[in-house]
Amino acid sequence: MNNSKPLSNILIKPAGPDCNLACDYCFYLDKTKLFPEEPKHRMSGDILRELMRQIMEQGTRQISVAWQGGEPTLIGVDFYQKAVEFQSRFAAGKMIGNSLQTNGLLIDDRWASFLRKNNFLVGLSIDGPQYIHDHYRKDRGNKGSWERVVAAATRMLEKGVAVNALTTVNAYSVHYLDEIYDYLKAVGFRYLQFIPIVETSEDGRGVESFSVGPKEYGEFLIRLFDCWLADFQKGEPTTSIRHFESLFFRYVDMQPPDCTLMECCGSYVIVEYNGDVYGCDFFVEPAWKLGNIMEDRLIDLLNSPAQQSFGNHKAELPNKCTKCSWLSFCFGGCPKDRFRDSRTEGLNYFCESVILFQEYADSRFRRLAEEWRQKNLN
Numbered sequence: 001m002n003n004s005k006p007l008s009n010i011l012i013k014p015a016g017p018d019c020n021l022a023c024d025y026c027f028y029l030d031k032t033k034l035f036p037e038e039p040k041h042r043m044s045g046d047i048l049r050e051l052m053r054q055i056m057e058q059g060t061r062q063i064s065v066a067w068q069g070g071e072p073t074l075i076g077v078d079f080y081q082k083a084v085e086f087q088s089r090f091a092a093g094k095m096i097g098n099s100l101q102t103n104g105l106l107i108d109d110r111w112a113s114f115l116r117k118n119n120f121l122v123g124l125s126i127d128g129p130q131y132i133h134d135h136y137r138k139d140r141g142n143k144g145s146w147e148r149v150v151a152a153a154t155r156m157l158e159k160g161v162a163v164n165a166l167t168t169v170n171a172y173s174v175h176y177l178d179e180i181y182d183y184l185k186a187v188g189f190r191y192l193q194f195i196p197i198v199e200t201s202e203d204g205r206g207v208e209s210f211s212v213g214p215k216e217y218g219e220f221l222i223r224l225f226d227c228w229l230a231d232f233q234k235g236e237p238t239t240s241i242r243h244f245e246s247l248f249f250r251y252v253d254m255q256p257p258d259c260t261l262m263e264c265c266g267s268y269v270i271v272e273y274n275g276d277v278y279g280c281d282f283f284v285e286p287a288w289k290l291g292n293i294m295e296d297r298l299i300d301l302l303n304s305p306a307q308q309s310f311g312n313h314k315a316e317l318p319n320k321c322t323k324c325s326w327l328s329f330c331f332g333g334c335p336k337d338r339f340r341d342s343r344t345e346g347l348n349y350f351c352e353s354v355i356l357f358q359e360y361a362d363s364r365f366r367r368l369a370e371e372w373r374q375k376n377l378n
Helices: 029-034 045-058 077-090 109-117 130-136 146-159 177-187 214-230 242-251 298-302 305-315 351-376
Strands: 007-012 059-067 095-102 121-125 162-169 191-196 269-271 276-278 289-292
Touching: 007 045, 007 298, 045 059, 045 077, 045 298, 077 095, 077 109, 109 146, 121 146, 130 146, 146 162, 146 177, 162 177, 177 214, 191 214, 191 242, 214 242, 214 351, 242 351, 269 298
Parallel strands: 007 059, 007 269, 059 095, 095 121, 121 162, 162 191
Antiparallel strands: 269 276, 276 289
16 A cells, blocks of 8 residues: 555544533534443553554654543543553654643643653643633533633643643634633633534534534634734744644645645544544544554555545535635635535535635735744745
8 A cells, every 4th residue: 555644643532432521512422322332431451552553663753642532531640651651662763742632620630740741732621711611611410610620720730731722612602702812811821722613403404502603703713813913022922823823834835734724634543442543533433434453554544545535525615615715724624514505515614704814814914924934034
C-alpha cells in the first residue's frame, strides 16, 4: 500500500463514550449503542501497548496524541502512566506530544502533578461563568458542574499545567460573549477555543433547541474578533483564539492546523477503547469503521481506500460553495455540519456565519498578514 499520508496525529478514546456528565448538547454519549456488549468501556493494557508501539514505530518524528472521550480521566491516572512508559520504551528518538480533553471533575492534586510532570496539554471544558456553564453542563443528577470545573482549573493553573479553555457556543451562551471572554481571562486562561454547537433534531427536520443560530454565531465571532484585537500589545496578540489563528494560516499561505479549514478530511484517525479505528471523531459509525489495531496497521488504515473515500467527501460541494469568494477559508466547513435536504442542498449550516465574519474581518486579517510577512520574511 502507498502510505503517502503521514501518521502525525491520532485521537484516542480510552474510556470510549463513557462520561460522568450528561451535557444536553453532547453528541458522543449515544455512541454507547455501538458497544452494547459491555456496560463499562475501558481500554485494556494489551491494546494500549500495541497502540503505543504502532504509533511510535509508524509515526512521524514528531507525533501528537490526543486523549478524549466521553471523559478520558475515568480510566484513571495509572493508565496514562503506563501510556507514557510505553511511549518512552518504543520512542526510538521520536518526540511525542500528549494532550488531554477533560471536563475536570476528577482532576485532583495527583492528576495535576502527573499532567505537569509529563507535559500534557490540557483542554478543559468550561463554558463561562456559572449561570452560563451550568445551563447545559450538568451531571447525571441534573446538578451543575461549574464549581468542580473551576476548582480543577485553579488547581492545574497553580501547578503550572498548560491548560486551554474549550468553550461551546450554544443557543444560550451566544448572547454573553463579553461576560464569557472576560471571565475566562480572569480565571487565567490565555488559550481559548470556541466550539459552535449544532445537532439535527430527532425528526431530521431542523436542529435541536440548544443549537446556535448561524447569524447569531457570525455576530458572536465578529464581537470576539474585536475583543481579540483590542487585547493586542505591540502588534502581538495577548490572548490565543484557535479559530482566528487557524484562519491566519490561510492568510499567510500556510496549511491551517484546524481540520475544518482544510480542503479534505482524513488527516488523522481515531481509536476507540476496544482498538476499533474510525476516520473521524464525528463519524464513529459502522459505515466508517476502518479496522482494528490488533489486526491492522494504523498507517495502512490512515492510507486505506476507505479513509481516502471518507476524506474526499468534503470536496463534494454545493454550487453555492464553488462560486463563493470565501471558499478557501472554509472549504464548505466540517461535513458533520452539512445538512442534506432539499432546502440546504448540503450547504454548511454555518455558511451565513462564515460570510458575515469574513466580510467583516478580511481587511484586518490581510493587514495582520502583511505585518507578519514584514517581520518574518524580510
